[in-house]
Amino acid sequence: MKSRTKVVVIGGGIAGCSTLYHLTQEGWTDVVLVERNELTSGTTWHSAAQVTNFGMNQTMVGLKTHSINLYKELSEDPEYPINYHHGDGGIRLANTEAQMQGYRHFASMARGMDVHFEVIDAEECARRHPLISTDNLVGGLWDPLDGDIDPAQLCQALARRARNAGAEVYRNTPVVALTQHKDDTWTVHTENGDIDCDIVVNACGYRVNEVGAMMDVHHPVMSMEHQYFLTEPIQQIIDAGHRMPLIRCPISDYYCRQEKNGLLVGFYEQGCKTWGMDGIDPNFVNALCPDDLERVMDVLEGAFARMPALQEVGIHTVVNGPITYTIDGAPLVGPIPGKRNAFCIIGLRAGLGEGGGHGWLLAQQIVHGEACYDTWCLDPRRFAGHANVELCAQYAIQDYQNEFRFHFPNEHRPAGRPAKTTPLTPVLETENAEFTVVNGWERAEYFKPSAEFHTTPTFMFDEAHEVVAEEVRSVQGNVGLCEVNGFNRFEITGADRHSFLDRMFCGTVTKKANRIGLGYLLNHHGMVKCEATLANLPASDRGPDRVWYGSAAASEVHDMDWLTQHIRAGEDVQIKSLTNDQTILVLAGPKARDVLSAVSRGDWSAEAFPWLSVRECFVGIAPATVMGVSFSGELAYEIHVPNASLYAAYKALRKAGEAYGLRLFGARAVESMRMEKGFLHWKADLITEYDPFETGLDRFVKMEKPEFVGRKALKQRLSDGPRKKLVTLKIDTRKAAARGGASLMDEDRVVGTITSGDWGYRTGLNLAYAFVETGFSQIGRRMMLDLCGEMVGAEVIAPSPYDPTHKRMRS
Numbered sequence: 001m002k003s004r005t006k007v008v009v010i011g012g013g014i015a016g017c018s019t020l021y022h023l024t025q026e027g028w029t030d031v032v033l034v035e036r037n038e039l040t041s042g043t044t045w046h047s048a049a050q051v052t053n054f055g056m057n058q059t060m061v062g063l064k065t066h067s068i069n070l071y072k073e074l075s076e077d078p079e080y081p082i083n084y085h086h087g088d089g090g091i092r093l094a095n096t097e098a099q100m101q102g103y104r105h106f107a108s109m110a111r112g113m114d115v116h117f118e119v120i121d122a123e124e125c126a127r128r129h130p131l132i133s134t135d136n137l138v139g140g141l142w143d144p145l146d147g148d149i150d151p152a153q154l155c156q157a158l159a160r161r162a163r164n165a166g167a168e169v170y171r172n173t174p175v176v177a178l179t180q181h182k183d184d185t186w187t188v189h190t191e192n193g194d195i196d197c198d199i200v201v202n203a204c205g206y207r208v209n210e211v212g213a214m215m216d217v218h219h220p221v222m223s224m225e226h227q228y229f230l231t232e233p234i235q236q237i238i239d240a241g242h243r244m245p246l247i248r249c250p251i252s253d254y255y256c257r258q259e260k261n262g263l264l265v266g267f268y269e270q271g272c273k274t275w276g277m278d279g280i281d282p283n284f285v286n287a288l289c290p291d292d293l294e295r296v297m298d299v300l301e302g303a304f305a306r307m308p309a310l311q312e313v314g315i316h317t318v319v320n321g322p323i324t325y326t327i328d329g330a331p332l333v334g335p336i337p338g339k340r341n342a343f344c345i346i347g348l349r350a351g352l353g354e355g356g357g358h359g360w361l362l363a364q365q366i367v368h369g370e371a372c373y374d375t376w377c378l379d380p381r382r383f384a385g386h387a388n389v390e391l392c393a394q395y396a397i398q399d400y401q402n403e404f405r406f407h408f409p410n411e412h413r414p415a416g417r418p419a420k421t422t423p424l425t426p427v428l429e430t431e432n433a434e435f436t437v438v439n440g441w442e443r444a445e446y447f448k449p450s451a452e453f454h455t456t457p458t459f460m461f462d463e464a465h466e467v468v469a470e471e472v473r474s475v476q477g478n479v480g481l482c483e484v485n486g487f488n489r490f491e492i493t494g495a496d497r498h499s500f501l502d503r504m505f506c507g508t509v510t511k512k513a514n515r516i517g518l519g520y521l522l523n524h525h526g527m528v529k530c531e532a533t534l535a536n537l538p539a540s541d542r543g544p545d546r547v548w549y550g551s552a553a554a555s556e557v558h559d560m561d562w563l564t565q566h567i568r569a570g571e572d573v574q575i576k577s578l579t580n581d582q583t584i585l586v587l588a589g590p591k592a593r594d595v596l597s598a599v600s601r602g603d604w605s606a607e608a609f610p611w612l613s614v615r616e617c618f619v620g621i622a623p624a625t626v627m628g629v630s631f632s633g634e635l636a637y638e639i640h641v642p643n644a645s646l647y648a649a650y651k652a653l654r655k656a657g658e659a660y661g662l663r664l665f666g667a668r669a670v671e672s673m674r675m676e677k678g679f680l681h682w683k684a685d686l687i688t689e690y691d692p693f694e695t696g697l698d699r700f701v702k703m704e705k706p707e708f709v710g711r712k713a714l715k716q717r718l719s720d721g722p723r724k725k726l727v728t729l730k731i732d733t734r735k736a737a738a739r740g741g742a743s744l745m746d747e748d749r750v751v752g753t754i755t756s757g758d759w760g761y762r763t764g765l766n767l768a769y770a771f772v773e774t775g776f777s778q779i780g781r782r783m784m785l786d787l788c789g790e791m792v793g794a795e796v797i798a799p800s801p802y803d804p805t806h807k808r809m810r811s
């Protein structure tokens with residue numbers, strides 16, 4: 001066994017084997033995998049191992065395509081062929097029009113990744129799968145590349161290729177401890193000796209938190225028991241003369257694929273069971289949980305009704321094994337929060353299908369610092385400190401019970417709520433707030449006209465469309481008040497804070513006291529990494545000279561990692577998070593100044609407190625920090641208040657607002673108004689796949705600066721010219737907003753992808769942002785949008801269609 005290597009991957013299931021193989025593909029061959037037992041002795045050996053191309057966003061579709069292509073290539077390797085039923089095809093069933101609408105959206109999104117799904121009717125489903133009945137069936141989504149693979153052979157093939165490239169695999173080598181050294185390198189202690197390395201990777205499946213504990217990390221991952229059975233041969237399958245397509249059923253929660261001449265049917269029962277929450281038997285190796293078919297009776301009936309042949313055939317094997325879940329159902333693939341040189345590839349619930357792609361994206365992150373796709377949807381840092389095991393269990397149960405039921409836009413499921421609240425949450429509840437969840441925080445989306453008001457899940461505009469219109473009207477005409485909780489806020493102090501920030505941001509960083517600036521941080525490839533507002537607060541009784549760094553609600557751990565990694569030895573910079581201590585009340589509208597002046601002493605005139613100013617003050621009796629910034633495009637103030645004083649500030653503003661017709665507004669109104677202003681959202685419009693020039697942020701980049709993170713790479717990119725451009729579009733329909741991921745077409749060719757879309761109530765425009773080919777980025781250029789299967793016109797318009805010269809917010 002080596003005593004030193006570059007990377008140690010811990011765990012020899014699909015996650016670890018794929019990571020090891022892809023590290024060698026990225027050029028790192030001095031790498032090692034250690035496995036406590038034999039390869040695939042965790043969950044992988046008994047997986048149903050279906051391999052689909054279907055995903056909820058383009059990153060997921062792209063990584064699954066990588067798996068499929070890789071598995072196909074491996075299966076055709078003459079030296080070590082493996083069993084892969086590639087392209088049996090698969091159907092996701094639907095029994096409502098709303099589900100069909102969703103499938104049409106996912107087909108539009110996949111098209112941008114060169115993946116071609118078909119939405120078919122019930123008769124066509126039955127034609128393609130002769131065993132199913134069409135009772136209570138509207139249709140389904142056809143994935144032509146669906147199939148299944150032999151999981152053990154797949155892992156052996158990956159390990160073999162990695163070994164051939166120079167990697168080493170140590171079986172029967174349990175990791176028992178991890179030590180991180182001052183220089184951020186590691187020693188991996190195993191029962192067979194120690195290995196020093198630069199980087200460790202946790203790929204330990206359901207034992208993720210045993211290894212997590214060795215580095216004082218608790219990952220929000222837990223396991224559910226999951227069962228399938230295998231049937232005796234079925235005559236209709238033998239007679240069909242072709243393999244049966246796979247079935248996934250959101251109506252009765254099961255999946256089904258052909259296994260030999262019978263079927264493998266797996267269930268997601270409502271009375272499901274968590275597993276291993278109080279520790280896992282060390283001898284649970286190559287093992288299964290006890291069968292319990294009683295538990296799946298509710299869903300079994302649905303499967304029997306859809307496939308009557310199941311009623312006639314015997315069951316010869318039942319498999320019940322642990323499967324891992326995370327808080328939002330997607331795996332955690334990337335840097336471990338708060339750690340250096342430590343990565344994970346965990347929480348895989350469809351790891352056989354996805355594992356090839358996850359290992360590929362992780363290896364790229366380890367070797368190059370970033371992957372070819374934006375991996376935020378997989379980033380282990382996307383949850384903050386609230387992501388504990390109990391919360392994770394509640395989400396896991398809900399996700400398991402809804403395995404094949406995708407989320408509709410604006411759909412809020414009840415599990416794990418309320419996780420994070422402010423003193424205002426119950427107050428807004430009495431005002432009929434409809435809440436959404438942002439990084440665990442309950443945030444008001446809009447205020448219902450009555451307690452009974454509810455919306456129907458749909459990809460079209462829903463019943464709240466008019467309610468949001470009213471909120472926007474009151475902000476535009478008078479004044480509105482909105483709570484923005486969980487907004488990320490760091491306090492940066494130290495003598496070198498300005499020079500440090502100047503190096504981190506690609507544009508001008510204002511050093512002037514009481515002034516605010518917006519800026520962007522790039523990664524080392526010159527791509528857009530973070531967006532933040534910097535506010536310079538002079539020394540006061542509330543603290544020393546300091547900068548407040550404000551960024552998107554979910555960015556806390558991500559941005560903290562990025563900033564702290566770049567503080568140089570000897571640099572006097574300290575960063576403290578205030579995210580959980582302070583909440584923002586946004587006061588917006590032409591009468592915002594009147595309301596603020598009524599509750600806060602001082603001169604709030606445009607001359608004394610112009611746009612982009614910051615000032616410490618009191619709102620009523622509540623200490624507050626007021627910023628003259630606006631996401632709505634109206635005159636607006638962000639009032640930052642310590643949570644202990646939040647209710648006091650709110651009451652004072654509500655009371656003063658009575659004279660000015662103040663109304664509450666929520667996140668949906670904000671979303672609409674920011675679209676009309678050309679303001680962008682982190683991780684929707686601002687992603688690591690594009691540089692700031694492609695994203696239209698030219699005015700925020702100062703190439704003349706001698707140094708900033710990403711400058712060298714950006715300079716190189718400049719000479720290559722942009723690949724795509726972010727544009728504002730006007731969509732020719734009043735029925736629905738364009739959804740992120742939807743494809744823009746020129747004839748049959750995809751020329752762009754939507755990043756966000758919403759109705760602009762003040763402009764009367766259906767607006768969207770999209771990255772489009774440069775030839776399609778000129779104002780007036782027309783193309784078609786595949787909006788849930790319907791082709792509608794889309795035209796490039798100038799950014800910021802509402803008050804383009806920003807007079808209102810500067811007034």
Ligand SMILES: Cc1cc2nc3c(=O)[nH]c(=O)nc-3n(C[C@H](O)[C@H](O)[C@H](O)COP(=O)(O)OP(=O)(O)OC[C@H]3O[C@@H](n4cnc5c(N)ncnc54)[C@H](O)[C@@H]3O)c2cc1C
Binds near residue numbers: 036176205345
């Ligand atoms: C019944 C069932 C059906 C499924 N069907 C499908 C399907 O159809 N399609 C699909 O894509 N997915 C399916 N899955 C999910 C899929 O099998 C898993 O996502 C995948 O196998 C997880 O792989 P992994 O490598 O993350 O974990 P594992 O396979 O559990 O591998 C982790 C490895 O880490 C090792 N390890 C743990 N601790 C240590 C230590 N201290 N030192 C060294 N090594 C250690 C373990 O021994 C183990 O080998 C199914 C799962 C179940 C249970």
